[in-house]
Amino acid sequence: MNCSIEGCPGEFEAATIMHTVLRKGPFIVIDHVPAYIRSLCGDALLKSDAVRKIESLLLEKDQPATTVPPFEFT
Numbered sequence: 001m002n003c004s005i006e007g008c009p010g011e012f013e014a015a016t017i018m019h020t021v022l023r024k025g026p027f028i029v030i031d032h033v034p035a036y037i038r039s040l041c042g043d044a045l046l047k048s049d050a051v052r053k054i055e056s057l058l059l060e061k062d063q064p065a066t067t068v069p070p071f072e073f074t
């Protein structure tokens with residue numbers, strides 16, 4: 001599978017990534033999410049079953065396994 005960015009010769013490679021979910025309320029980070037990474041530009045595409053799993057995780061689980069205190073930019 002080739003990269004969708006025009007002119008980029010990178011290809012997708014299967015990997016696991018740390019995925020962040022931006023929504024109302026707490027900022028959510030999910031580790032070891034199966035995805036495809038573009039070998040050159042580094043962009044990530046989640047596998048479709050991973051997207052469904054994340055959606056069910058967010059519905060079912062109230063509390064994450066661990067919490068990470070955020071850094072302040074300033």
Ligand SMILES: [Zn+2]
Nearest residue numbers: 003008010041
């Ligand atoms: Zn690319």
